[in-house]
Every structure is written in structure tokens, then in C-alpha cells.
Amino acid sequence: MSELKAAADIKVGDRLLGWAASEEVRVRGASGGLVTAVLASALETGLVDRVLILKKVSEFEAYPVFTSDVKEVLESAGSMHSVPVNLARYLKPETCSGKIALPAKPCDARAVVERAKRNALSPEDTYVIGLNCGGTMHPEKVRRMLETVYRLGPEEIAGEEIVKGKLVFFTKDGKEHAIPIDDLEADGLGRRDSCRYCQVKIPTNADLACGNWGVSGDLAGRGTFVEVMTEKGVELLRNAVSAGFAEVMQADEKSISVREKVNKVMLRMSEKRKAEVFSPIENGEERFEYFRKELENCIHCVACKAVCPVCTCGEDSKCTAYSSLADSYKMSLFHMVRFLHLSDSCIGCGQCEDVCPAEIPLTRLYQRFAVPVQKEYRYLPGMSDRTPPFFALKPEDNEDNEGGGCSCR
Numbered sequence: 001m002s003e004l005k006a007a008a009d010i011k012v013g014d015r016l017l018g019w020a021a022s023e024e025v026r027v028r029g030a031s032g033g034l035v036t037a038v039l040a041s042a043l044e045t046g047l048v049d050r051v052l053i054l055k056k057v058s059e060f061e062a063y064p065v066f067t068s069d070v071k072e073v074l075e076s077a078g079s080m081h082s083v084p085v086n087l088a089r090y091l092k093p094e095t096c097s098g099k100i101a102l103p104a105k106p107c108d109a110r111a112v113v114e115r116a117k118r119n120a121l122s123p124e125d126t127y128v129i130g131l132n133c134g135g136t137m138h139p140e141k142v143r144r145m146l147e148t149v150y151r152l153g154p155e156e157i158a159g160e161e162i163v164k165g166k167l168v169f170f171t172k173d174g175k176e177h178a179i180p181i182d183d184l185e186a187d188g189l190g191r192r193d194s195c196r197y198c199q200v201k202i203p204t205n206a207d208l209a210c211g212n213w214g215v216s217g218d219l220a221g222r223g224t225f226v227e228v229m230t231e232k233g234v235e236l237l238r239n240a241v242s243a244g245f246a247e248v249m250q251a252d253e254k255s256i257s258v259r260e261k262v263n264k265v266m267l268r269m270s271e272k273r274k275a276e277v278f279s280p281i282e283n284g285e286e287r288f289e290y291f292r293k294e295l296e297n298c299i300h301c302v303a304c305k306a307v308c309p310v311c312t313c314g315e316d317s318k319c320t321a322y323s324s325l326a327d328s329y330k331m332s333l334f335h336m337v338r339f340l341h342l343s344d345s346c347i348g349c350g351q352c353e354d355v356c357p358a359e360i361p362l363t364r365l366y367q368r369f370a371v372p373v374q375k376e377y378r379y380l381p382g383m384s385d386r387t388p389p390f391f392a393l394k395p396e397d398n399e400d401n402e403g404g405g406c407s408c409r
Contacts, residue, residue, distance in 0.1 A: 002249040007241040010248070014228040015256055017219060018237075018248035026222065029077035030161065031212040034224035034246055035103055035129055036077040038208070038236050040070050041245035042101050047235065048127055049098030052087055054080055059157045060139040064090050066100070079161050084136035084192060086351050088112045089309040091121045101127035101236070105136070106200040107349035110382020111309035113205055114345055117388065118312040127232055130203025132211025134162050134181075134266055135195030138354070145189045150177050163212075163221075194350030194363045197274035201266045202259075205383050207233035214251065214259030225251060225259055277364060278371065288331075294365055295332050297358040304352035304362055305338065310345045310381070339369040344389045345381045346370035 005016060019032030029036040042048045053076040054062035062083045067073060087102050088111030100121075104112060109130050116123040146152045150169060159170040166178040167190065184190035203209050207230045214225040226248070228234055240246035281287040305311055305319060313319075319337040348370070352362040374380060377389040 002252070005241075005248050005250060007238040010228060010234055010238050010241070012228050012231060012234055015251045016226050016228070016237075016248040017215060017223045017251050017255065018226050018246055019219070019223045021244055021247055025074060025077060028074070030079045031210075031215065031224040032219070032222045033077055034226060034240075034248075035131065035210050036074060037245040038129055038240045039101055039103065040073045041240040041243045042127065042236060043068060043073060044070050044245070045239055045243050047099070047239050048101040050100050052090060052100060052102035054083055054085060054087070056080070058154070059160065060142060060154060066090075066095065078159060081135075081160060081162065082137050082139045082142045084138065084195075084350065084354060086111055086307075086309045086349050088115055089307060089351070091115055091126065093120060096121045096125070099125045099127065101129065103131055104128050104203060104206055105131050105133040106203040106205070107133075107198070107347055107382075108309075109203040109206040110200065110347045111349065113382040113385070114310045114347065114388075115312060117385070117391070120312045123385075127236055128203075128206040128208075129236065130206025130209045130229075132202050132209070132213055133195070133198075134201065135191030135198070137191055141189055145184065149179060149184065149187070149189065152177065192350050192354075193273075193277070193361075194348050194353065197270050197277055198348060199267065199270055199274075199380070200383070201263050201270075202227075204229055208236060211259075213262040214255040214257075216255065216258065225255060278368060291365065292331050294360055295335055298332050298335065298360060299358055300332070300334055301357060302334075303355045303357065307351040307355050308342070309349060309351060310342060310347060311338075335365070339366060342366060343369045343373040344377065344379060344391075347381050 018034040020026045020029060020034055020037035025033040025037055039051050043051050050066045050068050051073050052064060052066050053073060055065045055076060056062045060082045062080055064085060064087055086108050087104060088108045091112065109128050112121070112126060112128055115121050143154050146154060146169070152169060152171065156171045157169055158172045161168050162181070165182070166180050167184060168176055168178040170176055181190050185196070202211065209227040209229055210224050212224065215223045226237070228237060237248065241248060281290055302320065318341060319334050322333060322337055346366045348363055348367050350363045352366065356362055379386065379389050381388065
């Protein structure tokens with residue numbers, strides 16, 4: 001094993017393996033508890049004023065809370081693949097006083113970036129610890145999956161994790177129950193559909209990018225691969241090591257290579273699923289009828305707008321001002337305005353679809369508008385501080401001079 005890295009030697013670009021110094025946190029937390037240790041140390045030392053976490057009720061239920069209690073942060077340790085909440089939505093001007101840290105899936109981190117562009121938060125005062133993500137799951141589907149496939153009751157579950165393409169449930173009797181995700185999804189179970197075609201798996205847009213991909217050997221299941229992305233990431237990790245909350249060492253070339261290979265495999269799977277879901281509808285009349293049919297059951301409850309982590313309009317918004325239940329249009333004007341409004345900034349997180357009482361596949365509909373626009377402007381929302389295309393005052397402001405662009409081409 002390599003020597004431990006001193007706090008002062010940590011810098012942007014480092015690729016490290018780390019874990020919580022406390023054995024209790026290592027056991028409670030996923031992959032050695034490094035993320036929990038970093039969050040707890042940031043609060044303990046005063047680096048941040050509050051932490052935004054998911055407070056657990058069970059393995060299938062949790063709710064977001066802002067806390068300044070280190071104990072509460074430690075109790076939040078562990079994976080929550082069955083609670084697909086986008087924490088960024090809770091970062092608002094009225095909640096963002098002081099410095100805040102939060103764990104974030106790639107879609108959460110992308111939403112944080114987009115909300116910062118809309119002045120909903122201060123990027124300088126927001127510390128984002130990114131979590132690799134192969135996908136999250138609906139709690140209702142997980143319960144059904146447990147009963148029909150795993151032959152387990154929800155009350156038997158002590159924890160869960162996604163390991164090497166398998167969904168593993170740990171039961172309170174100390175046993176592990178693993179089934180390949182591909183087999184589950186063939187039966188309509190497993191990950192949320194928006195996760196299956198998501199184009200960002202490693203949150204390189206966060207201050208730290210953390211996960212278990214690339215961790216093997218003696219550290220498998222007991223360590224976290226962490227890439228330091230920003231100076232704030234350096235600050236977070238140095239603070240955790242200096243305070244005795246975490247230990248890190250340099251990742252070897254094998255670990256780096258394995259992490260990259262896993263990411264490429266996940267992205268290939270996403271590309272395949274995206275091609276299946278978004279097959280072109282070339283005929284204009286057929287395209288109109290497709291959207292009309294999908295939206296015909298909309299009850300205009302506005303729940304999709306309420307949970308959208310990119311939308312920061314509040315009650316005074318175009319989509320609500322320009323639509324009315326008294327209108328007799330063939331298609332919902334509320335959604336038509338939102339399709340256009342979000343076409344350059346929709347991150348495809350799936351929150352709108354999760355809360356829709358009419359079970360409309362909203363994420364697919366919004367992404368059908370968004371992907372062509374984002375491709376045209378070579379803009380992948382939430383991955384840089386670049387101004388969203390439709391915010392630009394002049395056409396030349398949309399030019400991508402660095403030659404980057406959307407990975408969903």
C-alpha cells in the first residue's frame with residue numbers, strides 16, 4: 001500500500017484513494033465513508049456553516065434537511081439509490097445564507113451549476129462533493145422488486161449498493177443478495193429510465209468527484225476513489241485530512257485505468273438506451289400527435305415545475321402566465337412554453353416525471369426538445385460556467401471557442 005498523503009500535498013488534479021479515519025464511519029458509510037467524513041469535518045471545523053443531506057427514515061425513504069449538527073451528518077452515511085431526490089432544488093436565496101456543503105449525484109451537481117447562473121445561490125459559498133452515479137431507482141419499484149424477484153421483505157434490508165453491474169441488497173442477517181441490473185431492467189425493474197440514458201456518470205463538474213469505481217484489492221468496498229476538481233475541492237480534502245477525519249493516498253495507474261473503463265462502459269450503455277428511447281419521429285404530423293397524445297392526461301397541477309431543479313422562475317413565470325385551463329388548444333400551452341424555456345438547460349434528471357400524478361413520460365418529452373438544441377449549440381448544461389445559449393445577448397456569445405461540446409451528439 002502506498003504511503004498516506006499529507007494534507008499540504010493535496011492539489012487540483014490529484015486522483016486519490018481515501019477513507020474515513022473513524023472505523024465507525026467506515027462501517028456505516030459507503031465505500032469507506034470518505035464522503036461522510038469530508039462533510040462532517042467541514043462542519044466540525046467551521047469550513048461550512050451547514051450541510052444539506054438526506055435524513056434517513058428507512059432504506060427506501062429519506063427527506064432533505066439543512067443541518068449544523070455533525071452527529072446528524074454522520075447518521076446520514078450510506079448509499080440511497082432508492083431515494084432519487086435532486087438536492088439542488090433546495091438551494092434557494094432564502095436557504096443559502098452562509099457556506100453550504102452537500103453530496104451530489106452528477107445531475108444534482110449540474111443543477112447546482114445552472115442554479116448559480118440564475119443567481120439562486122452563491123457558487124463561492126457552495127461546496128459540492130460529487131458522487132459517481134450509475135443510476136437511481138423508484139422506491140415503489142424497489143419494494144416490488146424485492147418481493148417478486150429477491151423474495152425479501154423491505155423490513156429485512158440493512159443496506160444496498162451497485163457493484164460490478166449487480167444490484168446488491170444486504171440483509172440484517174449479514175447475507176448479500178445480488179442480481180445483474182440488466183436482468184432486472186429487462187423485466188421493467190431496476191433504474192429510472194432517465195438514469196439509463198444519462199450522459200454524465202462521473203461528476204467532474206463538482207469540487208470533488210468520488211465513487212467506488214477503480215477501488216480494488218484490499219480496499220474494495222472500504223475505500224473511495226476521489227478526484228480533486230477545484231480549489232474548493234482541495235480545501236475540503238485538506239481540511240478533512242488535517243482534522244483527522246480522513247486519510248488519503250495516491251491512486252495507482254491500475255485504479256485510474258479501471259475507473260475510466262467502468263465509466264466508458266456505463267456511457268456506452270447510456271448511448272444504446274438513448275438511441276432506443278429517442279428514435280426520430282420524422283413526420284411532422286406524427287410528431288405533433290405523439291406529443292399531443294402523451295400530454296392529453298395532464299391535469300395542470302404544476303408539480304413538474306415545482307420540482308424542476310433548473311427552473312428558478314418562482315410563481316411569476318411565463319409557463320403559468322401564458323396558459324389557462326380555459327384555453328382550448330390541442331396541446332397544453334403550459335408545457336409548450338416550458339419545452340422552449342428549458343430546451344437549452346434541461347439536464348434530464350427525471351424529477352418532473354417522478355412527481356407527475358398522470359404518469360406522463362415528461363423527461364422523454366422535454367429531452368426530445370432539449371437534446372437537438374443543446375447539440376446545435378454544443379452546450380451540455382451544468383458542466384461549465386458557460387452562459388446558457390438562450391441567455392446570450394448576441395449570436396457570437398454562443399460560439400464554443402474551446403471546441404468542447406455536448407457529449408450527446
